[in-house]
Amino acid sequence: MVKELERAGLPVVHVCTVTPISLTVGANRIVPAIAIPHPLGNPALDKDEEKALRRKLVLKALKALQTEVDGQKVFED
Amino acid sequence: MAKIKVVHYINQFFAGIGGEEKADIPAELHKGEVIGPGMAFNTGFKDEAEIIATIVCGDSYFNENIEAVKAEILGWVKDLAPDLFIAGPAFNAGRYGVACGTIAAAVQEELGIKSMTGMYVENPGADMYKDKTYILQTKDSAAGMRDAVKKMTAFALKYAKGEKIGASCQDGYMNQGVRVNFFEKERGSKRAVDMLLKKLADEPFTTEYPMPDFDRVEPNPAVKDMAHAKIALVTSGGIVVKGNPDHIESSSASRFGEYSLEGVYDLDENTFETAHGGYDPVYANQDADRVLPVDVLRDLEKEGVIGKLHEKYYATVGNGTSVANAKGFGAEIGKRLVADGVDAVILTST
Incomplete structure (x- = not known):
């Protein structure tokens, strides 16, 4: 899916936990997520902390979209 | 022994x-x-x-x-x-x-x-x-x-x-890309002509040198003006409107869904859930923002960090889904997003 969206002309950021799969599939901009059943959350935190964590990840994803890349790149911290 | x-x-x-x-x-x-x-x-x-x-x-x-x-x-x-x-x-x-x-x-x-x-x-x-x-x-x-x-x-x-x-x-194992020298019964020119004749006759033939399949897509240019960009959400994590109206399969999905985010500021357990059968659904069912971060993107929209969150999102279940199906979904979703003037996509996977 990620590749077809890119092929359609849209910059895509793939937010996922198992980044090796994302690299194999062919995503270009990749942001590592928290965990498989809750990529953008952490049920162990209280609600405000969890939302702050999610916001951090989304901002990282937006930053990836604003970064020029010339191939595959995993946006670590 | x-x-x-x-x-x-x-x-x-x-x-x-x-x-x-x-x-x-x-x-x-x-x-x-x-x-x-x-x-x-x-x-x-x-x-x-x-x-x-x-x-x-x-x-x-x-x-x-x-x-x-x-x-x-x-x-x-x-x-x-x-x-x-x-x-x-x-x-x-x-x-x-x-x-x-x-x-x-x-x-x-x-x-x-x-x-x-x-x-x-x-x-x-x-x-x-x-x-x-x-x-x-x-x-x-x-x-x-x-x-x-x-x-x-x-x-x-x-x-x-x-x-x-x-x-x-x-x-019966998968090709490892290792070449081994051996003598063929027929010489190369004859094998090549035989193959060509079969190809011309539309008969099946086996190549001796399969081309590697490097299906890579070049990255698109970065978003220049995020404050005026329209961002869309897509997920393979199966987040659907509660009740799964499109009946997206919990594994080997044959379809994707398009759902409205108009007037939606926060996903909660009464309105959204996951149809995905390949991960523990408890956390996504409690709060689907954990997979599809609508709440945060609405905040960022209000703050002017992004121009707009696209009013529709797309979802399927990435669980044993065939590559051919996923490719088809991606192509169709991409077409619709481009037609709607979307500038960039956040795709989340579980």
Whole structure:
């Protein structure tokens, strides 16, 4: 899916936990997520902390979209 | 001759421990135990080989802690010193396939112990590890267990005994990209003409030099003006409107859904849920923002960080979904997003 969206002309950021799969599939901009059943959350935190964590990840994803890349790149911290 | 000693790796499901709710269990070593598909292997081995230990690990735990689990399991396998390490078969289970490929490749590379696994050709673990361990081709679901065990048992005995392994097409493993010199019966010019004649007659023929399939897409330019950009959300994590109105399948999805986000500022358990059957749904059902971050994007929209969150989002279930289907979904979703003037996409996966 990620590749077809890119092929359609849209910059895509793939937010996922198992980044090796994302690299194999062919995503270009990749942001590592928290965990498989809750990529953008952490049920162990209280609600405000969890939302702050999610916001951090989304901002990282937006930053990836604003970064020029010339191939595959995993946006670590 | 002494029996060939085999160590077997399986996930929590095939160990009979549980489904997705148990996918987070750490690795366990069961010395002297033969579990799940291991029993069929043991029967198939007759008296030539036996499983001396079974290692079990939850699929999510493995994939979320790859380096640590790998080190732990390698330690156990080193002490057990088997003649052969078998993982799986994983069929089309993505996380399981990655786990099987990772650990089989590590055992081979780091311990020098012969290893193998089995999975479906579209499993992401296949492309990642087919040149690092022997991956026997299986069907896409556990309904193909008998066939998989038969193939893997035959290969295991041959391999462990040090017999010559034939070409991938002869011995049923995935092509490792290794070339071996040998003499053909016919000379090259005749083979080429024969192939050409078959091609002209629309008959099936087998190439002698398959072209590698590098289907890469060049990244698009970055978003220049995020404060005026329209951002769309897409997910393979199965987030749907409560009740799953499009009946998206929990695995092997044949369709995707398009859902409105108009007036939606926060996903909650009364309005959205996941249709995905490949991960523990508890957390996403409680709060689907954990997979599809609508709440945060609405905040960022209000603050002017992004121009706009697209009023529709797209979802399917990425669980054993065929590559052909996923490609089709992506192409159609892409077309609709471009038509709606979307500038960039955040795609989330579980």
